Amino acid sequence: MSLLSDVQTKLDEVLLPDGVLSFHLRRTAVATVGGEAAQIDDAYVVYRFSPARPTWGDGKPLFDRYYINVSYYFKNDKNTANSQTASDRMDAVKAKFLADPRYQVANDKMDIPDDGSGYVGINVEFIIFKLSQ
Numbered sequence: 001m002s003l004l005s006d007v008q009t010k011l012d013e014v015l016l017p018d019g020v021l022s023f024h025l026r027r028t029a030v031a032t033v034g035g036e037a038a039q040i041d042d043a044y045v046v047y048r049f050s051p052a053r054p055t056w057g058d059g060k061p062l063f064d065r066y067y068i069n070v071s072y073y074f075k076n077d078k079n080t081a082n083s084q085t086a087s088d089r090m091d092a093v094k095a096k097f098l099a100d101p102r103y104q105v106a107n108d109k110m111d112i113p114d115d116g117s118g119y120v121g122i123n124v125e126f127i128i129f130k131l132s133q
Helices: 004-017 082-098
Strands: 021-024 043-049 056-057 060-075 103-112 118-132
Touching: 004 021, 004 043, 004 060, 004 082, 004 118, 060 103, 082 103, 082 118
Parallel strands: 021 043
Antiparallel strands: 043 060, 056 060, 060 118, 103 118
């Protein structure tokens, strides 16, 4: 399974039951999920990968590191429980990734400020080590 597929599967298993869709690189419009009309929450996730330099040994790359940046965005409404719900969902995402021994937390939960769109967010960055080919 590719890294992209693995990350998408983990996010979908945790968030899709709540109607939270996950996107690689940017949010896009979605009408159906699994052939059915999408029941979409006001929140969404965008994730991206950042490869780091390989670790070398004996003149050859031994393993590669990949950072997975997961950002959960939600409507900033101070009169609802959105903030606590978002925090709880990101805790569930974190637990899902950490249940897989290949993943570690590189940077724990951080706030993402409002960019004028009415959405704020929470970000977690994971790291995975893969043997070089």
